[in-house]
Amino acid sequence: MFRVQAPLAERYTGADPDDLAARIGAAKAGLGERLFILGHHYQRDEVMSWADARGDSFGLSRMAADNSSADYVVFCGVHFMAESADILTADHQQVVLPDLNAGCSMAGMADLDAVEEAWEALDDVVDIDRLVPITYMNSSAALKAFVGRHGGAVCTSSNARAVITWALERGDKLLFFPDQHLGRNTAFQLGYDAADMRVWDPKRDFGGLDELDAKEATFLLWKGHCSVHQRFRVQHVEAARTEHPGVEVIVHPECSHEVVELADQVGSTDYIIKAVDAAPPGSTLAIGTEIHLVQRLAAEHRDKTVFSLDPLICPCSTMFRIDAAHLCWVLENLVDSNVVNRITVDPDTAEWARVALQRMLDIT
Ligand code: 13P
Ligand code: SF4
Numbered sequence: 001m002f003r004v005q006a007p008l009a010e011r012y013t014g015a016d017p018d019d020l021a022a023r024i025g026a027a028k029a030g031l032g033e034r035l036f037i038l039g040h041h042y043q044r045d046e047v048m049s050w051a052d053a054r055g056d057s058f059g060l061s062r063m064a065a066d067n068s069s070a071d072y073v074v075f076c077g078v079h080f081m082a083e084s085a086d087i088l089t090a091d092h093q094q095v096v097l098p099d100l101n102a103g104c105s106m107a108g109m110a111d112l113d114a115v116e117e118a119w120e121a122l123d124d125v126v127d128i129d130r131l132v133p134i135t136y137m138n139s140s141a142a143l144k145a146f147v148g149r150h151g152g153a154v155c156t157s158s159n160a161r162a163v164i165t166w167a168l169e170r171g172d173k174l175l176f177f178p179d180q181h182l183g184r185n186t187a188f189q190l191g192y193d194a195a196d197m198r199v200w201d202p203k204r205d206f207g208g209l210d211e212l213d214a215k216e217a218t219f220l221l222w223k224g225h226c227s228v229h230q231r232f233r234v235q236h237v238e239a240a241r242t243e244h245p246g247v248e249v250i251v252h253p254e255c256s257h258e259v260v261e262l263a264d265q266v267g268s269t270d271y272i273i274k275a276v277d278a279a280p281p282g283s284t285l286a287i288g289t290e291i292h293l294v295q296r297l298a299a300e301h302r303d304k305t306v307f308s309l310d311p312l313i314c315p316c317s318t319m320f321r322i323d324a325a326h327l328c329w330v331l332e333n334l335v336d337s338n339v340v341n342r343i344t345v346d347p348d349t350a351e352w353a354r355v356a357l358q359r360m361l362d363i364t
Contacts, residue, residue, distance in 0.1 A: 004100065004101065005099050005100040005101045005321075005341075008325055008326065008329050009329075012325040012326075012328055012329050013325055015325065015328070017046065017324065020046075020324040020325060020328050021046075021324065023328050023331075023332065024050055024324060024327055024328045024331055025050075027328070027331035027332050027334070027335050028050060028331060030335050031072065031331065031334055031335060033069065033070065034070060034071040034072060035052075035070055035071075035072050035074065035331070035334065036052050036053070036067050036069075036070035036072070036073050036074070037050055037051050037052045037053075037073075037074045037076060037327075038051060038052070038053055038054075038055070038060050038063060038064065038073060038074070038075050038076065038077065038085070039051030039053070039054045039055075039076040039077070040054075040055070040056070040057065040060060040076065040077035040078070040081060040269075040319065041054060041055070041056060041269040041270070041273065041290075041292075041293045041296075042077075042269070042290040042292050042293055042316050042319040043076045043077070043292065043319060043322060044292055044320065044322070044323060044324075045292075045296065046323065046324040047076050047098075047322050047323065047324060047327055048076070048296070050076075050327060051076060055270060056156065056157065056158055056268040056269040056270035056271075057077075057081055057084075057137045057138070057156045057157070057268075058137070058156035058157075058158045058159055058268065058270075058360075058364070059158075059270055060075075060077065060081060060085070061081075061084050061085070061088060061137070061156075061357065061361070062361065064084070064085035064088045064089055064095075065088040065089070065361065067089070067093075068089070068090045068093070070093060071092065071093060071094065072093070072094055072095075072096060072334050072339070073085055073089055073093055073094070073095045073096070074095075074096045074098065074327070074330060074331070074334075075095055075096065075097055075343070076098060076322050076327065077097075077102070077319065077322075078097075078102045078103060078104045078107075078316075078318050078319060079097060079100075079102060079103045079104065079107070079343070080103075080104055080107045080137065080138055080139060080140060080141075081137075082095050082096075082097040082343040083140070083141040083343055083345050083353075084137065084141070084144070084154075084353075084357060085343075086343050086344055086345050086350070087141060087144075087345055087350045087353050087354050087357060088354070088357060094339050094342050095342065095343045095344075096330050096334070096339065096340070096341050096342055096343070097322075097341050097343050098322045098326035098327050098329070098330045098341060099321040099322050099323075099326045099341070100341055101318070101321050102318050102319065102321040102322055103318050104138050104316075104318055105226070105227050105318065106136075106138050106178055106179055106224055106225060106226045106227075106254075107138045107139050107140060107178065109178045109222070109223075109224035109225070110135075110139060110143060110177040110178035110202070110222050110224055111140070111142075111143075112140070112142040112143060112146060114202040115133075115143060115146055115175075115177060115202075115222075116146070117202075118175065118200060118202060118207060119131075119133070119146075119150070119175070121206050121207070122175065122214060122220075125211045125214045125215065126173065126214055126215060127172070129171075130171040130172040130173065131171055131172075131173050131174070131175055132150075132151060132152050132167040132168075132170055132171035132173070132174050132175070133146065133147045133150050133151075133152035133174070133175045133176075133177075134147065134152050134153060134154075134155055134163060134164065134167055134174050134175070134176045134177075134183075135147045135152070135154055135155075135176075135177055135178070135356070136154075136155060136156070136157075136160075136176075136177070136178060136179045136182055136183075137154055137155065137156040138178065138179065138226075139154075139177065139178055141345040141349050141350065141353045142349055142353075143177070143178075144352075144353035144356045144357060145348075145349045145350075145351075145352035145353040145356070146352075147356040148351075148352035148353055148354070148355035148356035148357075148359075149352050149355075151170065151171075152167065152356060152359075153166065153167065153356050153359035153360045153363065154356045154357050154359070154360040155182075155360060156268065156360070157182060157252065157253050157254065157267070157268035157269075158267065158268035158270060158271060158364075159360060159363065159364040160182055160183075160186040160253070161186050161189055161190065162363050162364050163360055163363055163364070164176075164183075164186050164187070164190060165190065166359075166363045168218070172218070173217060173218050173219070173220065174218065174219050174220065175200070175220045175222070176219060176220065176221050176222060177200075177222030177224060178222045178224030179222070179224050179225060179226065179254055180199055180221040180222060180223055180224060180225060181225060181226070181229070181230075181253065181254050181255060181256055181257065181260075182253050182254055183197075183219055183221040183222075184197055184219070184221055184257050185253045185255075185257055185260045185266065186253065187218070187219045187221075188257060188260075188261075192218060192219065195216075196217060196218040196219055197217060197218070197219040197220075197221055198213045198214070198216075198217040198219070198220055198221070199221050199222075199223050200220045200221060200222050200223060201223040202222065202223065203223075207220070225254070226254040228254075228289075228290055228314050228315070228316050229251075229252055229254035229255045229288070229289065230254075230255075230256065231310050231312075231314050232251060232255045232256070232259050232288040232309050232310055233256075233258075233259065233310075234258050234259060234262060236259075236286075236288070236309045236310050236311075237249050237259060237262040237263065237286075237309065238262075240286040240309055244284045244286065244305070246284060247284045247285065247286050248264045248265065248275075248279060248283060248284065248285050248286070249262065249263040249264050249265070249285075249286045249288070249309065250263065250264065250265040250266070250267070250272050250275050250276070250285060250286070250287050250288070251263040251265075251266050251287070251288030251289065251309065252266070252267070252268070252269065252272065252288060252289040253266050253267070253268070255288050259288060263288065269289060269290075269293055272287060272289055272293070272297075273293075273297065276297045276301055276304070276306060277301075279301075279304055281303040281304060282303065282304065283304045283305070284304070284305040285297075285304060285305065285306045285307075286307055286308070286309045287306060287307070287308060287309060288308075288309040288310070290314065290315060290316045290319065291308055291313045291314055291315050292315060292316075292319070292320075294306065294307070294308045
């Protein structure tokens with residue numbers, strides 16, 4: 001679980017942006033090939049500009065797995081991404097998260113105890129050998145390990161369809177956590193309907209279901225959500241269409257099904273970037289995802305009108321914790337061979353979480 005980030009010294013918090021940029025540049029140059037900085041698309045520009053590679057959570061996990069040379073992988077993203085990088089990198093590589101408080105509120109909505117409790121309860125009612133657990137990448141390493149031990153896999157927003165298809169070749173039903181929306185949206189994409197799905201509420205006895213529900217459902221969807229993507233509403237899509245006739249609405253699959261159903265396109269952060277790139281000049285695009293990515297896309301595509309589907313800014317407050325000051329702090333410490341904020345996963349958890357992550361990488 002999270003350790004609390006210690007406050008930074010005045011020479012970081014009080015430094016002006018140009019000074020921080022110069023110091024980050026000097027530290028990065030000094031570390032050379034020993035350093036690999038990964039940046040998730042939701043990062044601030046002041047951080048993202050230093051990333052050696054950018055990506056969605058699937059792309060970043062692949063890049064972490066593919067880089068075996070850097071001693072230090074500085075992960076500008078959130079805790080579960082850094083944990084996955086630690087699991088997928090070689091033993092000699094150390095993964096660093098610039099701010100330990102950069103978690104993910106959705107990942108916190110399912111913990112190992114609650115999932116084990118659900119699994120045991122379901123064992124009394126359904127054929128547990130035909131139940132496949134699938135965890136969204138946005139989950140702790142402990143949950144990834146649970147899934148690895150029980151024949152399941154990890155998925156991300158860019159490969160959920162392939163992973164769920166794979167799972168349903170191995171079993172009759174899925175326990176999908178922690179994001180009900182990604183699970184539901186993918187199930188609909190695959191041709192299932194609402195009658196095939198039930199929401200498992202971990203706060204209620206037997207998930208708030210009865211035995212028949214559990215027996216009948218193909219998808220048991222954990223009651224978790226992303227507070228950023230849950231803000232996008234049907235009314236936003238309707239307003240965008242009224243105010244901008246011809247607008248293309250592109251949303252992330254963590255949005256509710258009602259929003260996804262109305263949108264023109266749905267996909268991961270990488271997908272959204274490619275869709276905006278591919279849109280012809282003069283296009284108007286309303287984007288339903290985290291605001292830093294939307295603003296970056298708007299700045300990079302001046303020949304198009306790119307705006308947030310929700311006019312009220314909706315940053316991911318945990319991604320936002322990583323700033324130039326924290327990046328500078330970890331890099332200057334690395335220059336002094338002092339590894340701060342290292343993220344490690346214990347060997348047993350890592351072994352089984354790797355199984356679940358590797359299944360995902362193999363499937364896709
Ligand atoms: P992507 O895998 O699409 O980058 O999404 C990660 C995430 O946390 C979205 O909220
Ligand atoms: Fe987690 Fe939502 Fe932030 Fe993504 S946007 S990291 S799901 S809180």
